[in-house]
Amino acid sequence: MVVQNFVVDLNKPLVFQVGHLGEAYDEWVHEPIISKEGPRFFQSGVLELFTQTAWWVIPIIWVPVASWFISGSVKAGLPCSHVAPLVFLGIFLWTLAEYLSHRFLFHVKTKSYWGNTLHYLMHGCHHKHPMDSLRLVFPPAAAVILAVPIWNIVKLASTPSTAPAVFGGILLGYVMYDCTHYYLHHGQPKTEVPRSLKKYHLNHHYRLQSYGFGITSPLWDKVFGTVPPPLKADAKSR
Known part of the structure; x- marks a missing residue:
């Protein structure tokens, strides 16, 4: 239910x-709100814990998983000269998925109670508190939920020997994305x-x-005109 003229109390759990x-x-x-201290999401400490992830957790978890998938293509008999291009294809596919999800999913307009909440x-929490260092990367539990259908799609679109390398590349692309995203906010x-x-x-x-x-990369912004x-x-200086 939407409450007219509702005011969010930042001192209480926000979700x-x-x-x-x-x-x-x-x-x-x-x-x-430019603050390194993030808001509280849930009253429950257990739920709150699942919303917070340090950036270094991402490579520690997902690089070994990606390596395991890539090795699956090698074990299936593909030479390294064939596996490497498939890994780069996966990384390339990730950049497109990154753009499309950010544009059409993360920035969808909502106005219903559950639409706003979800x-x-x-993604809304990141725009409201862009310097919250523990909510800049995707929690692993949520990433697993998304990774399973992506793996199934890759299996349908590829052969049994090529699918692991492509999916491993997608996972590496994701790691690059999350670590880059963190660095763009907190690195110098x-x-x-x-x-x-x-x-x-x-x-x-902060502008558009x-x-x-x-x-x-701005690659897909150039392709799709965004x-x-x-x-x-800046325009005058050019």
Whole structure:
């Protein structure tokens, strides 16, 4: 049920409050609170624990899993010269999935109670509290739930010997994505490429949320026409 003129109490667990915002949710969630201390999501300590993940957990868990899948193609008889391109294909497919999910799923407009609630859990919390370091990467339990259907799709679209390498590449692409995403918020890049990527992503958070959906690369933004238009000052300097 949507409550008219509802005001979120930031001192109380947020997840079951945000649904009451109704149509006002989209504006509220895109007004960021810049603080390294994240909000409390649930009253339950157990549920709260499952919403928090340190960035280094992602490579520790998923790199071995990806390696195990890739080795499956080798054990199936594929030479390394064939496995490597399949892994890169998986990484490439991940970049497209990253873009499409960020644009069409993470930024879907919601206004119902459960729509707002699920969106906040999925991605809205990151836009509201972009510096919350424990909610920048995807919790492993939730990632497993998404990984299973992706693996089944890859199996349907590939042969038994090639599917493990492609899926392993997808997992590696995911690890690159989550670690890059964390770095763009909390790292201090010294060279031009990561510095430009950080500026590109923060522009998505603080200026134009409807552009710049690529995290690891602006490739698909260029393909689909969602590269953010430059600031007037930038345009004049060119």
